Amino acid sequence: MTEKNNVSMNILQVQNLKKDFGKHQVLKDISFSVNKGDVISIIGASGSGKSTLLRCINYLEEPTAGQILYHGKDAEQLNRAEYHSKVGMVFQSFNLFSNMSALDNCIIGQTLVLKRSKKEARERAVAYLEKVGMTPYMNARPSQLSGGQKQRVAIARALAMDPEILLFDEPTSALDPEMVGEVLSVMRDLAEGGLTMLVVTHEMGFARDVSNRVIFMDQGVIAEDASPEEIFTNPRQQRTREFLSRILDK
Amino acid sequence: MQRPVGNDFFGWIAYLLDSYGSLFLQGAGYTMLIAISGTVLGFLLGLLVAIVRTIPVNKKDNIFKKILLKTVGFILNVYIEVFRGTPMIVQAMVIYYGSAMVGINMDTLFAAIFIISINTGAYMAEIIRGGIISVDKGQKEGAHAIGMTHWQSMVHVVLPQAVRNIMPSIGNEFVVNIKDSSVLNVIAVSELFFVGKSAAGTYLRYFEVFAIIAAIYFVLTFTTTRLLRLLEKKMDGGKHYTIYGSQSASDASIKVEQGEAVPHD
Numbered sequence: 396m397t398e399k400n401n402v403s404m405n406i407l408q409v410q411n412l413k414k415d416f417g418k419h420q421v422l423k424d425i426s427f428s429v430n431k432g433d434v435i436s437i438i439g440a441s442g443s444g445k446s447t448l449l450r451c452i453n454y455l456e457e458p459t460a461g462q463i464l465y466h467g468k469d470a471e472q473l474n475r476a477e478y479h480s481k482v483g484m485v486f487q488s489f490n491l492f493s494n495m496s497a498l499d500n501c502i503i504g505q506t507l508v509l510k511r512s513k514k515e516a517r518e519r520a521v522a523y524l525e526k527v528g529m530t531p532y533m534n535a536r537p538s539q540l541s542g543g544q545k546q547r548v549a550i551a552r553a554l555a556m557d558p559e560i561l562l563f564d565e566p567t568s569a570l571d572p573e574m575v576g577e578v579l580s581v582m583r584d585l586a587e588g589g590l591t592m593l594v595v596t597h598e599m600g601f602a603r604d605v606s607n608r609v610i611f612m613d614q615g616v617i618a619e620d621a622s623p624e625e626i627f628t629n630p631r632q633q634r635t636r637e638f639l640s641r642i643l644d645k
Numbered sequence: 646m647q648r649p650v651g652n653d654f655f656g657w658i659a660y661l662l663d664s665y666g667s668l669f670l671q672g673a674g675y676t677m678l679i680a681i682s683g684t685v686l687g688f689l690l691g692l693l694v695a696i697v698r699t700i701p702v703n704k705k706d707n708i709f710k711k712i713l714l715k716t717v718g719f720i721l722n723v724y725i726e727v728f729r730g731t732p733m734i735v736q737a738m739v740i741y742y743g744s745a746m747v748g749i750n751m752d753t754l755f756a757a758i759f760i761i762s763i764n765t766g767a768y769m770a771e772i773i774r775g776g777i778i779s780v781d782k783g784q785k786e787g788a789h790a791i792g793m794t795h796w797q798s799m800v801h802v803v804l805p806q807a808v809r810n811i812m813p814s815i816g817n818e819f820v821v822n823i824k825d826s827s828v829l830n831v832i833a834v835s836e837l838f839f840v841g842k843s844a845a846g847t848y849l850r851y852f853e854v855f856a857i858i859a860a861i862y863f864v865l866t867f868t869t870t871r872l873l874r875l876l877e878k879k880m881d882g883g884k885h886y887t888i889y890g891s892q893s894a895s896d897a898s899i900k901v902e903q904g905e906a907v908p909h910d
Contacts, residue, residue: 493784
């Protein structure tokens, strides 16, 4: 690329983000930025604010204070539909539409939000279902699929919107252990394909091997933001060390 | 008119069916017309009310929208409470004779359908609101996350599921309407009970006439519940789906029964 600085490479910039639920401060002062091609794992104990951070970036929760810049522009001023199609989200509990087939789940957002033709939307949906290995099941309803299959459809649904960045909120936490692998391998493929990803996860293997940056959150703040090598072999903070020893012992 | 052959119960039944049968059927027709239109219009009214009452209010919305929603919400609450809290027979009297007093002379059939619709609407509003709430919040978030608006997610995701979930309650309302439309005889609409009342009055044979009327009501409600059950089954869609392609033969397709197809979960 010919850009002289990394401004154009910068997709998201979170600035001094705060979120309170009543008197409870969940996010205290979060700032970080995401560049194109980044695969960032966000780790930390339950209640540290990881999921809330992701939900604020997607405006599923309104931030109490602070800003989210998307390509340098205040995301709040942007068209919400457009922002959401560019910043996709994959949920812990899949959140597929249970009144539609897997295929229709991947079509509806394209036709309603992106105004694509039925035919084009269908072709893209099939292509993304193929990518996650779910074409054989495209006519099945979510209730007829296993957890891992549902999550793969949910990933295809998010990809069909052509997002610039995909947020994953503990995508494997609701799965039976034998299904975690199929979803992680899809995510690994996406990361290798250059998709920008922000992944809240408890899968330390994924964080260490796939991501290029790891953010450790503790009590509503970013305690450490570094490369996976640094976090996993030589964490600077005592609390990072404690968290890792707790979770890796298991 | 010829007197019945025998003066016993069955003699009277036979005689009544012979001389009043077609009127009974006409009365049953009116009853069904009132019940069906009342349920359908009441459903639409309830849907409208429930949709308005579940519009999310955002902190950042302008003050005008907030005040408007609050006011409309208050009016709708009053409507629901009043119509659920008073008997339909009383509502019928107040509306029919009240409107006559201000110079609107309603046709009795129109009045009957009007009264039963707004009465049903009050119940439906709460039933549908329950249906909307019952659709898990995650699916709304899923819709939100791919950029769908509140309305788009309501129309395409929430309402289809909400309506399916409340089908048993809608059927219930329908059956109640078939039976409770009988109270509308007070405004002299010639539905089944009204026809029965006049037949019974003519011969002073209350027991025989209302035994027939009861049987007709039962046939109406029983048939209705069966048909609704079939409709529900239909709404659930196919129990199987097709798996397309396989490693060896890409054009193969396998039909799979629900439950058996799924290797895990």
